[in-house]
Amino acid sequence: MRAILTDVTKCIGCEKCVAACVTENKLPPALPARWTRDDGLSAERFTAIERKGTSNVRKQCRHCLEPACASACPVGALHKTPEGPVVYDSSKCLGCRYCMMACPFGIPRYQWGSTVPYVRKCTMCHENRVKLGRQPACTEACPTQATIFGERTELLAEAHRRLGVDPARYQPAVWGETDVGGTSVLYLSPIPLDFLGVGRVQHERALPELTVTAMEAVPPVFVGVGAVLAGVRWIIGRRMKLADGSSPHGGSHDGSHGGSGTGSRGGSKEKKP
Amino acid sequence: MRRLLATKALLWFIAGGALILAIVRFARGMGATTALTDLTPWGFWIGFDVMGGVALAAGGFVVAGTVYVFRLERYHAIVRPAVLTAFLGYLAVVGGLLFDLGLPWNIWHMVIYWNPHSPLFEVGWCVMLYLTVLALEFAPVLFEAARHPLLAKAYKFLKSATVPLVFLGIMLSTLHQSSLGSLNLILPHRLHPLWYTPILPIMFFVSAIGLGLMMVSCESLVSAWLYEREPELEVVQGLGKAARWVLSGYAVLRLGDIFVRGQGPAIFAGTYESWLFITEFLLSAIVPVVLLSLPAIRRSAGGLTVTALMAVTGIVMNRIDVGGLAQVGTTGTHYVPSWMEVWMSLGVVAAAALAYFFVAERFNLFHAGPVKREQFRYNLPTFDPGTLVAHPDPYTAGLGRYTLAGVFGAAVVLGLLPHSAFAGLSLKSQRVTPPGFGDRVLIDGNRTREAVLFEHKKHVEREGGEASCVRCHHLNNPAERTTGCARCHRDMYQTTSIFDHSLHAARLGTGKGCASCHVDNAALKDVAHTKACLDCHTRMLPATAAVKPRQPPRLGPAPSYVDALHGMCIQCHEERAKDPRVNKPALAQCATCHTGKVPSFDPAKPDARQTL
Numbered sequence: 001m002r003a004i005l006t007d008v009t010k011c012i013g014c015e016k017c018v019a020a021c022v023t024e025n026k027l028p029p030a031l032p033a034r035w036t037r038d039d040g041l042s043a044e045r046f047t048a049i050e051r052k053g054t055s056n057v058r059k060q061c062r063h064c065l066e067p068a069c070a071s072a073c074p075v076g077a078l079h080k081t082p083e084g085p086v087v088y089d090s091s092k093c094l095g096c097r098y099c100m101m102a103c104p105f106g107i108p109r110y111q112w113g114s115t116v117p118y119v120r121k122c123t124m125c126h127e128n129r130v131k132l133g134r135q136p137a138c139t140e141a142c143p144t145q146a147t148i149f150g151e152r153t154e155l156l157a158e159a160h161r162r163l164g165v166d167p168a169r170y171q172p173a174v175w176g177e178t179d180v181g182g183t184s185v186l187y188l189s190p191i192p193l194d195f196l197g198v199g200r201v202q203h204e205r206a207l208p209e210l211t212v213t214a215m216e217a218v219p220p221v222f223v224g225v226g227a228v229l230a231g232v233r234w235i236i237g238r239r240m241k242l243a244d245g246s247s248p249h250g251g252s253h254d255g256s257h258g259g260s261g262t263g264s265r266g267g268s269k270e271k272k273p
Numbered sequence: 274m275r276r277l278l279a280t281k282a283l284l285w286f287i288a289g290g291a292l293i294l295a296i297v298r299f300a301r302g303m304g305a306t307t308a309l310t311d312l313t314p315w316g317f318w319i320g321f322d323v324m325g326g327v328a329l330a331a332g333g334f335v336v337a338g339t340v341y342v343f344r345l346e347r348y349h350a351i352v353r354p355a356v357l358t359a360f361l362g363y364l365a366v367v368g369g370l371l372f373d374l375g376l377p378w379n380i381w382h383m384v385i386y387w388n389p390h391s392p393l394f395e396v397g398w399c400v401m402l403y404l405t406v407l408a409l410e411f412a413p414v415l416f417e418a419a420r421h422p423l424l425a426k427a428y429k430f431l432k433s434a435t436v437p438l439v440f441l442g443i444m445l446s447t448l449h450q451s452s453l454g455s456l457n458l459i460l461p462h463r464l465h466p467l468w469y470t471p472i473l474p475i476m477f478f479v480s481a482i483g484l485g486l487m488m489v490s491c492e493s494l495v496s497a498w499l500y501e502r503e504p505e506l507e508v509v510q511g512l513g514k515a516a517r518w519v520l521s522g523y524a525v526l527r528l529g530d531i532f533v534r535g536q537g538p539a540i541f542a543g544t545y546e547s548w549l550f551i552t553e554f555l556l557s558a559i560v561p562v563v564l565l566s567l568p569a570i571r572r573s574a575g576g577l578t579v580t581a582l583m584a585v586t587g588i589v590m591n592r593i594d595v596g597g598l599a600q601v602g603t604t605g606t607h608y609v610p611s612w613m614e615v616w617m618s619l620g621v622v623a624a625a626a627l628a629y630f631f632v633a634e635r636f637n638l639f640h641a642g643p644v645k646r647e648q649f650r651y652n653l654p655t656f657d658p659g660t661l662v663a664h665p666d667p668y669t670a671g672l673g674r675y676t677l678a679g680v681f682g683a684a685v686v687l688g689l690l691p692h693s694a695f696a697g698l699s700l701k702s703q704r705v706t707p708p709g710f711g712d713r714v715l716i717d718g719n720r721t722r723e724a725v726l727f728e729h730k731k732h733v734e735r736e737g738g739e740a741s742c743v744r745c746h747h748l749n750n751p752a753e754r755t756t757g758c759a760r761c762h763r764d765m766y767q768t769t770s771i772f773d774h775s776l777h778a779a780r781l782g783t784g785k786g787c788a789s790c791h792v793d794n795a796a797l798k799d800v801a802h803t804k805a806c807l808d809c810h811t812r813m814l815p816a817t818a819a820v821k822p823r824q825p826p827r828l829g830p831a832p833s834y835v836d837a838l839h840g841m842c843i844q845c846h847e848e849r850a851k852d853p854r855v856n857k858p859a860l861a862q863c864a865t866c867h868t869g870k871v872p873s874f875d876p877a878k879p880d881a882r883q884t885l
Contacts, residue, residue, distance in 0.1 A: 009854045035310040042311070054852060068459055074394035075379075075386035092386050095375020097314035098393050102459045109311045110375070112304035117375040169854055190854050198312070199462040199603040207459050211392055214455035214474050218395055218448060225447045229440050233342045240344060 001065075001184065002084040002130055003152035004139060005159055006058050008189040009169055010146035013049050013056035020141035021047045024125060035112040043109045046122035047138055055191050058147055060138070061086065061107045061122035062176060063184035064206070069099035069108060071208035077119075083131060084152065084184045085124035093118060104180055104207060106198035124184070152184060159188050181206025277499045281630060282678040284623040289679030290686035291620020294613050297694045298372050305693045308611040313597070317610035320596030321618050322369030324453055325589040326362055327400070328477075331485030332492070333359020333407060334446035339515075341439040351508055353414055353638050354496065355489045357629060360407040363400060365625040372617060392455040399449030406442045410435070414636050451478040457595055465546045465599040466536045473595075476530070479523045480557065480588050486516040487561070487584040494578045496633065504574050513577055517565040520584065524558035545602055553594055557587025616686065 021027070022045070030044040039059060040048025047060040067086045070078040077092035078099055088108075099119060100108045111117035125136040139149040148155070159174040175193045176183035180203050187193055194201050298306045309316050336355035339348050371377040383397040409431055416428035431438075454477030461469055470476065490509045497504035531537060540547055561584040570576035601608060632638055781789055788794065789804075796802035 012849065033304070035304060037311050054854075071388075071390045072393065072459055073388055074391045074397055075382045076388035076391075077386070092379075092382055093376060094379035094382050095377070096373075096393060097375065098391070098456075100311070100314040101463065104462050106312060110314060112309065112311075113302060114304075115299065115302040117302065197462060199600070200466075202461040207461070208390065210458045210461065210471075211390070211455055213471075214452070214458055215390060215392060215395065218452070221451075222444050222448055225444045226440060229338070229342050229443055233344070233436075236342075236344045 001082070001152045002124075002149065003063075003155050003184040003186060004060075004124070004136070004147060004149050005155040005186045005188070006147040007162070008055050008057055008146075008187060008191070008193075010144050011049070011056040011058060012144055012146070013051060014143065015049055016141040016143060017058060017138035017147060018045065018047055018049065020137040021045075021122075024128070024137035033113060035110070037106070041107070041109060043111045043120040046120070050195075052191055052195070055189070057187075057189065057191075057193065057196070058138075059196065060185060061124070062105055062180075063122075063124055064180055065182040065184065066180070066206035066208050068102040068104060068180070068207035071211065072098040072102035074098065081126055081131075083126065085126035085130055086184075087123045087126050088119055088121065090118045095119075102207065104197055104199075104202065152186075155186055159186055162188060179203035181209075276501075277630075278674070280499060281627065282674055284627050285675040285678040286682035286685075287616070287619050287623040288627065289682030291617050291623070291682075292679075293683045293686040293690075294617045294620065295372065297613070297690065298617070301694055303375065305691075306611065306613045306617075308608055308614065310606065310608065312604055313600075313606045313608035316597055316608055317593075317614045317618060318369055318373035320593040320598075321589070322373065322621060323366055324592035324596045326366040326369060327450065327453055328481045328484050328588060328592055329488055329585070330359040330362025330366070331446065331450060331481040332489035333362075333410075333485070334443045335482055335485035336489055337410070337439045338443050341436055342443070345511075348508055348511065350505055350639070351489055351493055353411075354492060354633075356407060356411050357414075357632055357638060358488070358492055360404070360411050361625040361628050363404045363407060364628075365621045366400065367404070368624070369618060369621045372621075392452045392458070396449045396452045396456065399445045399452065403442060403445040403449065406438055406445065410438050410442060414632075414638065417637060446481075447478060450481040451475065453477055453592075454595075460600070463600040463604055464595065465539075465603055466534070467531060467539050467546055467550045468595050468599045470530050470534060472526075472530055476523075476526065479519065479526060480591060483516055483519040483523055483557075484585060484588040486512045486519060487581040487588075490516070490577060491581040491585055494574055494581065496639075497574075498578075500633070502639075506574060506577075509574075509577055509581075510571055513565050513571055513580070516581075516584065517562055520558050520562050520565075524554070524562065527554065527558065546599060549594060549598055553587060553590045555587070556583055557591055558584075561587070612689070 025046060027044050027046070030042050033042075036042045039050055041059055047058060050057045050059050063080075063084055063086045065080070067078065067080055070076070070080055070086060074096060075092045075094060077089045078086060079089075080086050095117060097110060097119070100106075100110060108119045108121045110119060124130055125134075125138075129136055135149040139147050142148070150158075156174065156177060159177075163170055163172065163174070170188050170190055171192060175187035175189060175196075176185055197203065294306065303309060307316060307318070332355045336348060336352055339345050340352050371380065374380060383394060383401070388394050413428050413431045413435075416424045416431070419425060419428065451474035454473035454475070457464055457469070457473055458471070490512045493509055494504050531540065540550055561580050564570045564576065564580040564583075567576075570580060597608065600606075777790070778786065780786075787798075789809075791798045791803055793802060
């Protein structure tokens, strides 16, 4: 599986990656709008440099190994490709924006200004480059090799090698190695990168795991509820029947009919004349 | 019937306005109608219309279950109104969803594209199926009076299928009521811990039952009040009794879950979330349970109405909290729904309520049959033989008034619409106001606290007016070509005089005016021994100038292009090079930028074009 390793200490913040991304994806100008966040990313910018003190952190889709967006999408418009990138099929999308809610990094953005809006995010140049064995536009454009493309296992090894060679230079972690179940975009950083997440940091495990239990319970609950309903109805019906020996009317009347319809009016009308 | 008339007129007013908003929503998009942002992609429409709406419609399966599973026949009288409310409620949910979806015409995609991992997929399917079940459950009411043999056959068949349909309805409801909770399980990062729990699906299911009971009570009492008929007090009391147990159970479950997860202190933390929780919890569980335990409340229709309304508000508030309000603090967003979102949601509810009245006045919805014509005390259908004037049919009696109310609502909304609803969201036509502090500005190009006077107005005029600002005020963004000073100041290495000596000499009078600047006759006639510009041009330094020069600026030669650029770039490069983490000493060396292509400066040919 292919991946990207971004070494924050090597980034000089020249934004050549951003320019390359704009050219490659033919993105329109990023006009300021009410709904954009001030982190540089928008429906028109798939990558951006966030400046934190003297560090320049390149933001982009993390291409999670177990993407929350893909798990959430009700029509499967998002999926993880075998090559690594998480891609979006706009022809399936119905615009529910559950993916935007689910993403722990707040990556997918929406074309709020459009009457036919789509979700937009980095695709790691899957269609035109990675699938064909080429590297993404951003890593190709980087003049300092701060962001590099390669096999995920090799990049992880390289990251750990750098950590071993110069531990004082970095925080003692490779971001994306295990958080949210691992991502295909890895970071080495001199500062903590928790600010890349949205809301409370919940990165110990993959988010899709959280809904699995509930979703697996669906078929048994469906069948179970049906069985319990039938059982309760039968038991109560039988009890009524037994108790009914003395009284001429009651629930058994309803039961023998196989249900008297949604209204009682049918029943009461019959009795009136 | 005055209250009914007023209520319907109000509903038409809201619906009329919502119609205009619906047009704006689809003609201009969500950006123009909602307050949603990239950080808050779900708002009021999901929280209230979908999560709240589905919960509000829970009465259908709860009452049907009471009658057909537990066989409590005395509740039979409210099955029809409850099923109708559920049916209209779900229609309203789907209606509201059509506005909230970005691409609503793709809503059917869930049928062909499957993702069983997604709780939303499951909710979508359940709602689709349950809507069908509800339609079939309710259809007999509509077919009852039909004479057509085919319809009579359908009526008979559907009636015989009631029990299986009710079972299916309960099974589907159990799934999607709880799945609306599961929907939030993937949002631990967004949802505040007072609401986020692994048992959210169970919480949603239990509270939906409580809400269903209270909503049916509410509806029974309110419709009785509107149609001025006797409320089914005994039935409502029974529902209240059940609700008391369900809501107590919910309260225990809710608090127990919070304390087991160790979030107890968060309730009393005094934060926004703690107050939100306390309000919601009091409204949804504690106060209704206490009120329902008081015999005085249980006996009065008014007391029961207030209690039921309170519980309904509380549990709907829970859905809105989970759907948005409890995410505001954790994500740091500033989402407040726009008035258009709120009006639109109310419009959907109004449409559903009007449909309810429509059915109530025509079909055997209530135990006593359809609302009788005699009950319409206004405009009884009569025919005056003298004048041959027929008074209108009671069903359409208020039509003129309702139309007026609808048109009035539409007019009010039209008046309130923001400019963007008509003009669209154009960002390109925004005008830039020219600088407000004079024709000349001091600019500190080298960031050395030494400023030069810049003829701003003249530059604007020369460059072609307001449209030309961008030629200098470019944003230094990637895809944009920057306009360097060099475009105007052509010579790379030579300083450029901004001060026009001959112009001054001509203005002041050649031969006579020298002394007005070169005041000291004995001193050299150079810049250092001459008056500064500000001595004469007193208005050149505006009081509001952001840059205060250390001394009155003297107009000397401006630095050359090379000097200026070096002054701006090198400082930063040197700082970066010193940073141990960058560890690139070469960063501050000339060759880093000058990659061998820069020619050496030839003083003999100062005008030669030089490139980096």
